[in-house]
């Protein structure tokens with residue numbers, strides 16, 4: 001019998017493949033001593049060798065698919081496996097104290113980890129992390145337990161996990177990973193956002209999919225509805241294969257719209273831009289006919305590595321994006337770390353509420369040694385295209401002024417160093433905190449543009465964590481309160497002759513698009529894969545009608561009333 005599990009549809013498409021469980025295995029052991037020390041030493045050495053073979057394979061794979069930077073992490077791990085200062089005491093403890101291999105390994109490595117972690121030195125702290133990783137791998141080999149490792153799969157799989165971090169997601173091998181399903185997360189968690197840019201069908205927030213699925217089970221992931229079917233029948237497989245084929249056909253048909261303008265039936269043009277995480281996403285941007293980049297999430301440059309990217313490294317990435325976009329507008333957002341995007345090498349203290357904590361512009365203003373190199377890299381790259389710079393999570397006018405002052409200071413510094421900087425950089429902010437939306441008329445006098453970050457604006461307005469599947473019912477993009485805030489921001493910008501875009505996921509949402517058009521949004525920025533669908537939809541709408549629709553929606557009491565209004569008004573086009 002097949003089993004149906006419901007989750008949140010996070011990335012369009014249908015996948016049918018075997019499950020690959022990405023869950024922490026049980027690495028507990030029962031014996032701390034041994035009666036056969038020689039045999040245990042042998043076991044330990046065999047495990048070391050097997051770990052080396054495995055790590056070398058992972059390292060080579062990482063180099064091939066993700067480049068030498070990412071492979072370097074595994075080089076460090078291989079060095080640990082060869083370090084006599086670590087290996088010798090483990091062997092001695094087995095021989096001299098009759099400790100079992102797992103126990104000796106755990107005791108000795110934990111000693112090193114404790115010492116290194118207590119040092120006030122970045123480098124040593126990173127070594128502690130390396131030792132922890134390596135010791136887990138060796139322990140798994142001693143115990144004969146397999147560690148999950150999606151980067152070395154060589155057949156089609158669907159990843160099943162409790163959660164996937166953004167850096168896990170970035171390392172998924174698109175050739176084999178057909179889809180993914182997680183217990184937690186919502187449509188706007190960053191792993192969901194990345195699955196859309198990778199065009200991998202995904203369902204998140206299923207609560208307990210990892211309890212129902214076994215490694216190797218056949219599963220179907222329907223990223224259009226949020227359904228996951230475990231061990232489907234032949235009939236179900238056939239039906240979903242058909243659905244998958246239709247999805248691909250529609251995607252092909254949409255390609256016709258790639259070079260068309262996005263103009264409503266009554267002649268209003270709006271801009272459809274793409275959200276990107278890395279320069280690797282540019283191919284999708286071009287294939288989907290984006291008119292610009294409305295959000296470049298630069299934090300991904302800082303993630304999945306163990307040190308800060310240098311100013312030059314950043315400059316190269318920004319330059320590449322600007323050059324490839326060939327004069328089209330590129331809105332680059334400065335570092336927005338925090339929430340579900342962590343940087344372990346910053347060693348930030350844990351907080352009770354990371355989404356409300358020390359993050360984004362707050363961290364950058366507090367640590368200018370992190371912020372300034374990024375600003376310099378951006379300014380240096382500005383001459384290679386049409387650059388807009390945007391600050392994230394701005395809560396007060398003073399924060400914007402302080403960030404702008406740092407930018408201007410770096411601009412002057414560069415000029416006095418003889419470096420050319422564009423004088424045509426627009427400076428804007430993300431509107432994702434209700435205080436900023438409330439004060440939009442004041443901000444509008446100082447910024448060049450707004451980009452509404454609804455992923456966060458909704459969670460802060462509704463006080464509903466965007467990662468939590470339990471309160472996901474409160475995560476209501478079409479709630480009249482959100483529509484009113486959006487309207488207020490758009491009107492405030494227009495009153496000052498400025499423009500407003502939206503780069504939260506709401507901008508690419510089929511039900512939201514008619515409302516946003518009616519509210520007067522100038523630019524819609526979304527996952528590249530949503531652009532052509534949005535273009536088809538907008539080309540069938542009338543701005544005059546949508547303005548009336550939005551007016552009525554803002555006066556509704558509930559989100560259900562709004563959805564019904566939109567469905568009725570657009571039944572011809574939806």
Ligand code: PEP
Pocket residue numbers: 188295297336432452453454455456457503504505
């Ligand atoms: C947002 O909050 O809407 C946004 C686009 O930023 P992020 O999803 O990266 O937090």
Ligand code: MG
Pocket residue numbers: 432453455456
């Ligand atoms: Mg945000």
